[in-house]
Amino acid sequence: MRQKRYSSDLTDSQWEQIKSYFATGRRRKFHLRYHVLDAILYIVKTGTQWRMLPGGFAPWQTAYYYFRRWREEGRIRCILSITCRSARRQAGRHGEPSALIVDCQSVPSARTGGISSFDAFKKVKGRKRHIAVDMQGLLWGLVVHAAGDHETQWALQLLAPVASRLSRVETVFADQAYRGLEETIDRELDWELQVVESDDKPGFSVDPKRWIVERTYGWFGGWRRLDREYERRTDSSETMVRFAMLRIVLNRLD
Incomplete structure (x- = not known):
């Protein structure tokens, strides 16, 4: 776990909502929540460049690798769809x-x-x-x-x-x-x-x-x-928007 925390970081209850969608049997040097997910949310929130990630996170190459991988898999889109359904049910809707x-x-x-x-x-x-x-x-x-x-x-x-x-x-x-x-x-x-x-x-x-x-x-x-539009690829732009929306929806579920 990182020593320094940021307002863009996931809370424990928010991580509980989505951690099952990131579960694997692999042992990693960097924690997917504290070092990768929080790093991506930090970038979306602050607008900083990948290469200027603070030292407490994973190296920017690692964070960008997972961002690109989840973009290609459509994982964040699926998680967002699931959490939106949960937020609607919590509000008493279908x-x-x-x-x-x-x-x-x-x-x-x-x-x-x-x-x-x-x-x-x-x-x-x-x-x-x-x-x-x-x-x-x-x-x-x-x-x-x-x-x-x-x-x-x-x-x-x-x-x-x-x-x-x-x-x-x-x-x-x-x-x-x-x-x-x-x-x-x-x-x-x-x-x-x-x-x-x-x-x-x-x-x-x-x-x-x-x-x-x-x-x-x-x-x-x-x-x-x-x-602004900082991404060269439009699917990267879409993924950035989905990360922001995912955090907004998780705030409702928190």
């Missing part, structure tokens, strides 16, 4: 949602290369985080793509994998950018797409249902690695 809200967030890219383009509407050069959340704001679908791509180009690629995992979803709420996809969503997924109209009154207004997904983006704002 484990699977019956409605989702979709939206995009344009994020500027750092000088790391990879997929990137200019979002003319938001005036941002970088990528879009395209997410689907339930009424609790919990993440069920995520895809990262170039900021210049319109939402309608990626809506089905976002929702189709979700449809394969969730059987109760009947309705998807979205803003006007998704208008025109109603028949496609109904035909391909047998879901109803409801476009939420914005209030035309001047000044700030809260859009029904859509404020929930905006709140989720607000949660991401507390994780500095998500402030």
Whole structure:
């Protein structure tokens, strides 16, 4: 166990929730919780570079090895799905949602290369985080793509994998950018797409249902690695988001 602890570290009760998904018979020099998982969460929370991990963690090469391995396995995605179900049940709801809200967030890219383009509407050069959340704001679908791509180009690629995992979803709420996809969503997924109209009154207004997904983006704002797109690969970006969301969900279960 490390001597110095950070606010991004997992608590004992949070580790109990997920440790069975990391159990193996191998003996390791570094503890998966204290030296690897906490190291990755530290990076996502503080935005530091891999090579600048504090000395109490495993070497950055080891932490990055597990990050890359879990990314390729899809392990964090599966654990997040399980913990989201647990969080919903703890709140007195069914484990699977019956409605989702979709939206995009344009994020500027750092000088790391990879997929990137200019979002003319938001005036941002970088990528879009395209997410689907339930009424609790919990993440069920995520895809990262170039900021210049319109939402309608990626809506089905976002929702189709979700449809394969969730059987109760009947309705998807979205803003006007998704208008025109109603028949496609109904035909391909047998879901109803409801476009939420914005209030035309001047000044700030809260859009029904859509404020929930905006709140989720607000949660991401507390994780500095998500402030910009630092990853060369889009699947690395998605994994960083899932790590942040996993920690948020575990806070609910703690």
